Amino acid sequence: MTDWLNRLGKWRSVFAGWQLGTRTDTDPECRAVRDHREAAMLLRAEVNALTILLVQKGVFTKEEHFTQLQEEAHYLCEAYECLFPGFKATDTGMDIDPQIAVNTTRTWKLESLDESLSEEEGAVILEDYKQQLMKALESFAKGSDRKP
Numbered sequence: 001m002t003d004w005l006n007r008l009g010k011w012r013s014v015f016a017g018w019q020l021g022t023r024t025d026t027d028p029e030c031r032a033v034r035d036h037r038e039a040a041m042l043l044r045a046e047v048n049a050l051t052i053l054l055v056q057k058g059v060f061t062k063e064e065h066f067t068q069l070q071e072e073a074h075y076l077c078e079a080y081e082c083l084f085p086g087f088k089a090t091d092t093g094m095d096i097d098p099q100i101a102v103n104t105t106r107t108w109k110l111e112s113l114d115e116s117l118s119e120e121e122g123a124v125i126l127e128d129y130k131q132q133l134m135k136a137l138e139s140f141a142k143g144s145d146r147k148p
Protein backbone atom coordinates (compact mmCIF):
# COMPACT_ATOMS: atom_id res chain seq x y z
CA MET A 1 0.00 0.00 0.00
CA THR A 2 1.30 3.46 -0.90
CA ASP A 3 1.98 5.78 2.05
CA TRP A 4 0.41 8.92 0.59
CA LEU A 5 1.00 10.99 3.74
CA ASN A 6 4.73 10.34 3.43
CA ARG A 7 4.60 11.22 -0.26
CA LEU A 8 2.65 14.40 0.45
CA GLY A 9 5.32 15.48 2.92
CA LYS A 10 7.98 15.20 0.22
CA TRP A 11 6.48 18.27 -1.49
CA ARG A 12 7.76 20.44 1.38
CA SER A 13 11.14 20.91 -0.30
CA VAL A 14 9.57 22.02 -3.57
CA PHE A 15 7.46 24.62 -1.79
CA ALA A 16 10.43 25.81 0.28
CA GLY A 17 12.52 26.18 -2.87
CA TRP A 18 9.71 28.07 -4.55
CA GLN A 19 9.50 30.45 -1.58
CA LEU A 20 13.20 30.88 -0.73
CA GLY A 21 15.17 29.74 -3.75
CA THR A 22 17.74 26.96 -3.68
CA ARG A 23 19.07 26.27 -0.18
CA THR A 24 20.96 23.49 1.55
CA ASP A 25 19.15 20.95 3.74
CA THR A 26 20.92 22.40 6.77
CA ASP A 27 19.90 26.05 6.18
CA PRO A 28 17.84 27.00 9.29
CA GLU A 29 15.41 29.27 7.44
CA CYS A 30 14.79 26.63 4.79
CA ARG A 31 14.29 23.92 7.43
CA ALA A 32 11.70 26.12 9.16
CA VAL A 33 9.86 26.77 5.89
CA ARG A 34 9.92 23.07 4.97
CA ASP A 35 8.52 22.12 8.39
CA HIS A 36 5.82 24.77 8.15
CA ARG A 37 4.87 23.71 4.62
CA GLU A 38 4.68 20.07 5.66
CA ALA A 39 2.42 20.92 8.61
CA ALA A 40 0.19 23.05 6.37
CA MET A 41 -0.09 20.28 3.75
CA LEU A 42 -0.91 17.62 6.35
CA LEU A 43 -3.44 19.90 8.02
CA ARG A 44 -5.10 20.52 4.67
CA ALA A 45 -5.35 16.76 4.02
CA GLU A 46 -6.70 16.12 7.54
CA VAL A 47 -9.34 18.85 7.33
CA ASN A 48 -10.42 17.66 3.87
CA ALA A 49 -10.71 14.07 5.13
CA LEU A 50 -12.67 15.05 8.25
CA THR A 51 -15.02 17.28 6.29
CA ILE A 52 -15.79 14.60 3.72
CA LEU A 53 -16.36 11.95 6.40
CA LEU A 54 -18.61 14.21 8.48
CA VAL A 55 -20.72 15.14 5.45
CA GLN A 56 -20.94 11.48 4.39
CA LYS A 57 -22.01 10.45 7.92
CA GLY A 58 -24.70 13.15 7.94
CA VAL A 59 -23.21 15.11 10.85
CA PHE A 60 -23.63 18.28 8.78
CA THR A 61 -24.34 19.21 5.18
CA LYS A 62 -21.98 20.77 2.66
CA GLU A 63 -24.02 23.95 2.92
CA GLU A 64 -23.74 24.06 6.73
CA HIS A 65 -20.00 23.50 6.43
CA PHE A 66 -19.64 26.31 3.90
CA THR A 67 -21.68 28.69 6.06
CA GLN A 68 -19.54 27.92 9.12
CA LEU A 69 -16.35 28.22 7.08
CA GLN A 70 -17.46 31.70 5.94
CA GLU A 71 -18.15 32.64 9.57
CA GLU A 72 -14.70 31.43 10.65
CA ALA A 73 -13.02 33.36 7.82
CA HIS A 74 -14.97 36.51 8.85
CA TYR A 75 -13.84 36.04 12.46
CA LEU A 76 -10.18 35.67 11.41
CA CYS A 77 -10.34 38.74 9.15
CA GLU A 78 -11.61 40.80 12.07
CA ALA A 79 -8.90 39.38 14.33
CA TYR A 80 -6.20 40.26 11.77
CA GLU A 81 -7.61 43.80 11.44
CA CYS A 82 -7.13 44.20 15.21
CA LEU A 83 -3.64 42.75 15.04
CA PHE A 84 -2.63 44.90 12.04
CA PRO A 85 -4.36 48.30 12.39
CA GLY A 86 -4.69 50.11 9.08
CA PHE A 87 -5.11 46.91 7.04
CA LYS A 88 -8.40 45.43 5.86
CA ALA A 89 -9.06 42.61 3.40
CA THR A 90 -11.73 43.38 0.78
CA ASP A 91 -13.16 41.49 -2.18
CA THR A 92 -10.73 43.32 -4.47
CA GLY A 93 -7.56 43.10 -2.36
CA MET A 94 -6.07 44.74 0.71
CA ASP A 95 -7.33 48.16 1.76
CA ILE A 96 -4.51 49.99 3.51
CA ASP A 97 -4.97 53.25 5.39
CA PRO A 98 -1.45 54.70 5.26
CA GLN A 99 -2.04 57.11 8.14
CA ILE A 100 -2.74 54.17 10.47
CA ALA A 101 -0.63 51.46 8.80
CA VAL A 102 2.53 53.54 9.10
CA ASN A 103 2.48 52.94 12.86
CA THR A 104 1.68 49.26 12.40
CA THR A 105 4.59 48.65 10.06
CA ARG A 106 7.22 50.94 11.53
CA THR A 107 8.88 48.07 13.42
CA TRP A 108 8.69 45.56 10.59
CA LYS A 109 12.05 44.22 9.53
CA LEU A 110 13.63 45.97 6.60
CA GLU A 111 16.67 44.16 5.28
CA SER A 112 18.51 47.36 4.36
CA LEU A 113 17.93 48.92 7.78
CA ASP A 114 18.29 45.77 9.84
CA GLU A 115 22.05 45.57 9.36
CA SER A 116 22.57 49.21 10.31
CA LEU A 117 20.76 48.91 13.66
CA SER A 118 22.75 48.50 16.80
CA GLU A 119 21.83 45.66 19.14
CA GLU A 120 20.35 48.20 21.56
CA GLU A 121 18.20 49.84 18.84
CA GLY A 122 16.98 46.42 17.73
CA ALA A 123 16.05 45.49 21.31
CA VAL A 124 14.05 48.73 21.72
CA ILE A 125 12.17 48.11 18.47
CA LEU A 126 11.47 44.49 19.44
CA GLU A 127 10.16 45.49 22.87
CA ASP A 128 7.93 48.15 21.29
CA TYR A 129 6.58 45.56 18.85
CA LYS A 130 5.83 43.12 21.69
CA GLN A 131 3.93 45.82 23.57
CA GLN A 132 1.90 46.74 20.47
CA LEU A 133 1.12 43.10 19.80
CA MET A 134 -0.02 42.46 23.36
CA LYS A 135 -2.15 45.62 23.31
CA ALA A 136 -3.83 44.54 20.06
CA LEU A 137 -4.46 41.03 21.36
CA GLU A 138 -5.86 42.28 24.67
CA SER A 139 -8.10 44.73 22.83
CA PHE A 140 -9.36 41.98 20.57
CA ALA A 141 -9.95 39.58 23.46
CA LYS A 142 -11.96 42.16 25.41
CA GLY A 143 -14.18 42.93 22.43
CA SER A 144 -14.73 39.31 21.40
CA ASP A 145 -17.91 37.47 22.25
CA ARG A 146 -16.66 34.39 20.44
CA LYS A 147 -17.20 31.05 22.12
CA PRO A 148 -14.81 28.14 21.64
